Amino acid sequence: MQSTPGQAAEQPPVISLRGATASLGSRPVLRGIDLTVHRGEVVALLGANGSGKSTAVRAVVGQVPLTDGTLNLFGTDFKRFRDWSRIGYVPQRTTAAGGVPATVREVVSSGRLARTRFGLLRKADHAAIEHALALVDMDSHADVSVDALSGGQHQRVLIARALAVEPELLIMDEPMAGVDLANQQVLANALRAQVAAGSTVLLVLHELGPLEPLIDRAVVLRDGCVVHDGPPPEAVGQHALPGHDHVHPHAAHDAGPLRTGLLS
Numbered sequence: 001m002q003s004t005p006g007q008a009a010e011q012p013p014v015i016s017l018r019g020a021t022a023s024l025g026s027r028p029v030l031r032g033i034d035l036t037v038h039r040g041e042v043v044a045l046l047g048a049n050g051s052g053k054s055t056a057v058r059a060v061v062g063q064v065p066l067t068d069g070t071l072n073l074f075g076t077d078f079k080r081f082r083d084w085s086r087i088g089y090v091p092q093r094t095t096a097a098g099g100v101p102a103t104v105r106e107v108v109s110s111g112r113l114a115r116t117r118f119g120l121l122r123k124a125d126h127a128a129i130e131h132a133l134a135l136v137d138m139d140s141h142a143d144v145s146v147d148a149l150s151g152g153q154h155q156r157v158l159i160a161r162a163l164a165v166e167p168e169l170l171i172m173d174e175p176m177a178g179v180d181l182a183n184q185q186v187l188a189n190a191l192r193a194q195v196a197a198g199s200t201v202l203l204v205l206h207e208l209g210p211l212e213p214l215i216d217r218a219v220v221l222r223d224g225c226v227v228h229d230g231p232p233p234e235a236v237g238q239h240a241l242p243g244h245d246h247v248h249p250h251a252a253h254d255a256g257p258l259r260t261g262l263l264s
């Protein structure tokens with residue numbers, strides 16, 4: 001249920017990262033960042049290639065350890081936080097299949113397992129899975145093998161997988177990267193429905209695009225530091241930031257993941 005602004009102000013932030021530093025290999029990548037996301041907010045994390053956006057969200061979901069600073073999730077210190085089913089995470093572009101033959105419904109169902117006891121899907125679980133499929137307009141493709149999907153459809157399946165857990169906090173790392181306009185629109189509609197239902201959202205983006213109307217606040221990173229935290233910057237040409245130099249595809253990340261129960 002959506003909280004009123006007054007209720008949201010009383011509650012602890014959904015994400016509170018203070019003075020966070022992190023390194024990948026020997027390289028310092030986060031150099032003391034503060035990132036606060038309140039309940040019901042939609043925050044975009046922006047910045048040029050290599051500025052540390054993915055590392056910041058990977059730190060939030062426990063895949064990159066902090067070397068200094070603090071992280072609280074839903075008011076709980078990260079070290080004591082266990083409620084991973086409150087968080088849906090869509091990592092930077094991967095394929096939905098992961099090399100294993102599976103249908104769209106099977107992949108989306110895997111996202112629901114965090115809510116089940118012993119992996120048994122009950123009526124409410126099946127309903128949540130069907131709802132997630134419908135949100136990204138993949139219900140008519142539920143029995144199709146994910147190997148037969150386009151890149152944009154893969155991305156929709158990965159987002160449905162994250163939505164199937166009915167997360168209070170949805171974190172997506174460049175959900176629109178490499179997705180054509182028609183698929184972007186489907187994703188924007190799904191996100192709009194999610195926001196209307198009261199979800200909190202943190203998005204890594206390199207351009208605001210069709211998501212622009214949904215964004216409450218933008219945090220801009222440069223070289224591992226926060227250089228802006230406030231209204232989203234005006235779109236300039238194809239990119240959200242003046243002088244933006246974002247390119248794809250991305251380099252693979254190989255920092256050792258911590259166990260959080262979140263799919264990656």
Ligand SMILES: Nc1ncnc2c1ncn2[C@@H]1O[C@H](COP(=O)(O)OP(=O)(O)OP(=O)(O)O)[C@@H](O)[C@H]1O
Pocket residue numbers: 024025026027029047048049050051052053054055056246250251252253254255
């Ligand atoms: N496994 C790794 N080991 C060492 N350095 C890494 C590793 N992964 C990423 N980096 C470096 O860390 C820096 C931050 O990477 P990160 O992916 O967080 O940036 P980003 O802002 O998300 O970039 P992009 O927009 O290209 O995804 C980059 O300079 C990157 O080259």
